[in-house]
Amino acid sequence: MKKVLNDPFAYVDEMLEGLVAAHPGHYRQTGAQGRVIARAQPIRPGKVGVVSGGGSGHLPVFTGYVGPGLLDACAIGDVFASPSVEQMADAIRSANGGAGVLRLYGNYGGDIMNFDMAGDLVAMEDIACTTVLVADDVASAGRAEAEKRRGVAGMVYAFKIAGAAAEAGLDLAGVTEAARRAAEACRSVGFALSPCTVPQAGRPTFQIGEGEMEMGMGIHGEPGVWRGPLKPADAIAGEMLDMLLADRPVSGPVSVMVNSLGATPPEELYILYRAVKARLEGAGARIVMPLVGRYATSMEMAGASLTLCHLDDDLERWLAAPCDCPFWRV
Amino acid sequence: MKKVLNDPFAYVDEMLEGLVAAHPGHYRQTGAQGRVIARAQPIRPGKVGVVSGGGSGHLPVFTGYVGPGLLDACAIGDVFASPSVEQMADAIRSANGGAGVLRLYGNYGGDIMNFDMAGDLVAMEDIACTTVLVADDVASAGRAEAEKRRGVAGMVYAFKIAGAAAEAGLDLAGVTEAARRAAEACRSVGFALSPCTVPQAGRPTFQIGEGEMEMGMGIHGEPGVWRGPLKPADAIAGEMLDMLLADRPVSGPVSVMVNSLGATPPEELYILYRAVKARLEGAGARIVMPLVGRYATSMEMAGASLTLCHLDDDLERWLAAPCDCPFWRV
Amino acid sequence: MLDRAALAAGLARIADHMEQAAEELNALDGQLGDGDLGVTLVRGGRAVRELLPALPEDLGQALMQVATAFTRSSGSSFGTLTATGLLAAAKALKGRDRADWSEIAALLDAARDAMQARGKAALGDKTVLDALDAAARAAEGRAEPAAIQAAALAAVDATMDRMRPQPARIGRARIFGAKSEGLDDPGMRAFRHMLAALTPP
Amino acid sequence: MLDRAALAAGLARIADHMEQAAEELNALDGQLGDGDLGVTLVRGGRAVRELLPALPEDLGQALMQVATAFTRSSGSSFGTLTATGLLAAAKALKGRDRADWSEIAALLDAARDAMQARGKAALGDKTVLDALDAAARAAEGRAEPAAIQAAALAAVDATMDRMRPQPARIGRARIFGAKSEGLDDPGMRAFRHMLAALTPP
Numbered sequence A, B: 001m002k003k004v005l006n007d008p009f010a011y012v013d014e015m016l017e018g019l020v021a022a023h024p025g026h027y028r029q030t031g032a033q034g035r036v037i038a039r040a041q042p043i044r045p046g047k048v049g050v051v052s053g054g055g056s057g058h059l060p061v062f063t064g065y066v067g068p069g070l071l072d073a074c075a076i077g078d079v080f081a082s083p084s085v086e087q088m089a090d091a092i093r094s095a096n097g098g099a100g101v102l103r104l105y106g107n108y109g110g111d112i113m114n115f116d117m118a119g120d121l122v123a124m125e126d127i128a129c130t131t132v133l134v135a136d137d138v139a140s141a142g143r144a145e146a147e148k149r150r151g152v153a154g155m156v157y158a159f160k161i162a163g164a165a166a167e168a169g170l171d172l173a174g175v176t177e178a179a180r181r182a183a184e185a186c187r188s189v190g191f192a193l194s195p196c197t198v199p200q201a202g203r204p205t206f207q208i209g210e211g212e213m214e215m216g217m218g219i220h221g222e223p224g225v226w227r228g229p230l231k232p233a234d235a236i237a238g239e240m241l242d243m244l245l246a247d248r249p250v251s252g253p254v255s256v257m258v259n260s261l262g263a264t265p266p267e268e269l270y271i272l273y274r275a276v277k278a279r280l281e282g283a284g285a286r287i288v289m290p291l292v293g294r295y296a297t298s299m300e301m302a303g304a305s306l307t308l309c310h311l312d313d314d315l316e317r318w319l320a321a322p323c324d325c326p327f328w329r330v
Numbered sequence C, D: 001m002l003d004r005a006a007l008a009a010g011l012a013r014i015a016d017h018m019e020q021a022a023e024e025l026n027a028l029d030g031q032l033g034d035g036d037l038g039v040t041l042v043r044g045g046r047a048v049r050e051l052l053p054a055l056p057e058d059l060g061q062a063l064m065q066v067a068t069a070f071t072r073s074s075g076s077s078f079g080t081l082t083a084t085g086l087l088a089a090a091k092a093l094k095g096r097d098r099a100d101w102s103e104i105a106a107l108l109d110a111a112r113d114a115m116q117a118r119g120k121a122a123l124g125d126k127t128v129l130d131a132l133d134a135a136a137r138a139a140e141g142r143a144e145p146a147a148i149q150a151a152a153l154a155a156v157d158a159t160m161d162r163m164r165p166q167p168a169r170i171g172r173a174r175i176f177g178a179k180s181e182g183l184d185d186p187g188m189r190a191f192r193h194m195l196a197a198l199t200p201p
Ligand SMILES: Nc1ncnc2c1ncn2[C@@H]1O[C@H](COP(=O)(O)OP(=O)(O)O)[C@@H](O)[C@H]1O
Pocket: A109, A110, C029, C033, C034, C035, C036, C037, C040, C075, C076, C077, C078, C079, C081, C115, C118, C119, C120, C121, C126, C127, C128, C129, C170, C171, C172, C185, C186, C187, C188
């Protein structure tokens, strides 16, 4: 294991300490065991709160996206592990401005059980909660079982759009509906070139041969669609687009995210984006606000993902609205 | 070689095409062979131009930092190779607003010869040029030979401060002096955990054992100060601080940059920053605008660097001035 | 008679036993998931043991505290499901200092229903729910704790034998599909360990 | 007599020869640096060959064009230094259609001085400058091209033999310190190749 850390069991807590120390104007550490990151400023009374949560090891997802125009708070689990019910309940509490709280997170069984149970707890404190799950990874289940799909980089669009809707003053039903439309609008697929190591486990999450790639692999190393020789960038981009467009053809403007899983450098993302853009625009699509960078990662995993977010007027407006966190500013 | 690319010889050109396509509001591709990236908006007449240049493979350095409050233009070479004289001359030309141009770049022999010769060419066109070299890597030469040191992440501070001084309307001498003070104020050291691969070479720049790190290694794989077993994060942070403070003790406010060389994820940078901050503040230092992230990289190399930028009132003001590029906004 | 003393004794025995079973459960969970099931149970057990000296007389309140301790100690699925089941049992026993052993089957059913609602798994999906349900059926009509325990253990074993060849359909293990055929579900094995631990010394 | 025809013929021979020498130079540069020296010279040679059909009569302008072609073709140190040396010779010959072979030594000295100013290396640092200087000294007092070439080759060989055991102090090769002891400087070898290529067929 080649990681810069001290005690692997202190990895997440030391990471959060450093995160908040580096960005005191943005974040505040609170909640059960310090495992909640909230905005530095308390929530504006009357604003709908938007919270997320999930395992560590995906920065900027989830914690990084706490900030104006984005999330109000986030509960943080160990690496690739769900936060506890208590931590989630504390995140909800800290995002409560009296107008209810939307729980917006990726479609993972453990997270769902815990967020549901956290909702039961805060219901006793009269905090109204709604839920939107992001399930954008087309490689993880077919169209017929779309509700079983994992949540991956599409979460970032959902955070942005729900955050903008909440900032715009929509009520809980309205913010929830905005988030639902955002989640519905996203399709993603990724490929991995190398694994990452969960600090407490100390060994790579999977093995992959020197010249191999795995298409459709999950962000925790869940098996993908095929494994084979590494293809040229243009072929990879084309194949990912094929998968996304087969699931939902482009009918209006789209935002495109080319996202590194961690180790893959921006140079390679731009080579991918070049191919994606040529192909999409060749098919007549209008690309809005392309995002190329590290938005949803698995620590030092090499590989990348492609997300299309199909926009309508509302979604486009919310996507373009201002937001501010140390990892993304619009 | 596990990289996402097409033809290795087209790596840089395809990368630049994607970069400009992804950020059309920020960048414009121009100059000899398209190897100059300039701001999307032409330079304001009367403003001093600030240009940089160097090999590819270090995004956001150099090209990424073209933007308001930062560089006006940048010449881009192949991976880890100097741009040509023509490309540099074109970068200077595109940054010429009639008030002269500062060439601000890292202390590498090939870049120096080429930028000097480019200066000779544009001198015939009556463009006044000055030069400031960034030479901040304390591991690359002792204090007695400080002018031989390589330029590494300290460049980012120099770009920021020179860019702010130019934006503030200083003349060429003033901007040059600001850049000189910024370069003088920076001390860096880095360590590597894994190599990277130059696309055209196709094999890693160096080898390093499974449990090993190399302290003081250069961003192209230049040999460092020692190689040995990977140490805990706090020990690494302490050792880097020792080296930097031995070269220049803290006497006033400092900005701190904890920078990933590429593959090392932000989680680990925050663990490092936690230790750096505790140690610096314990010694009474005031930390201003800490920067934790990927600011100067070597593609997919794993490792990190630490930079201290010793501030005075002017430098602090210029550092805090607004700037905007896709990789950094203040 | 299930009262505070019996509850505390049972919980203590389970908590003790988890320290020994942890390695086996981690290993089994590691073949199909993230290998944390043993850790989850040890942490939960330790959190519960701290409650025991001051456990309320009210069985409902006592089980509520145990459930809460579980939710605090980890975020793993099994921990949350266990807490969910305990909460359901707590609700059923609210305000009562004692319960008859013959009520065990109904309590197990209440727990199972709540866990099913929480985790969206069906009976037959090869999860802890199947073990719980088998134990409930075995407890039905019995009132003597040793007999309940013996019958439940036999029923859980039979259920594990029957489901072993099936692939996992729920949780992380689902990802591994065929690899899970022939392996016990870790959650069922954890439940069996709890049950077995209840034997008085 | 050095005139356009002689210059063009010499440049064509050098350019041709570089295609064969490239692999050897890449390999040598690769042991101490980035392995691009052969590529640099092949690219430079090809750019120069394109100029030859329309090379100006004015030797100064001709050499200026050759220098510019070199700066365009790559960003490598050797390319820029070569262009710098050519520019210096171009300045010295500006406005002239012909030069005497006896002027070669002075032209080489002018090139060397400019390259020294550009690259900040000293004589003795084991770079192309030492080869250039040795050639200039050998050319001094000679006026017959074949004799100049023979004397220069011998002098360059002697210089390379003398400097081979030294460590590199300049450029990328400096990083490798001791590893460069016993190896020729790639730039010197490149210069020797150019010189050797001049032999008329
Ligand atoms: N949705 C569910 N419904 C019922 N039981 C479940 C569910 N998810 C997990 N389990 C049970 O929990 C066990 C795994 O627990 P645990 O290791 O804590 O999960 P994880 O580490 O994936 O959060 C499984 O063997 C199964 O018996």
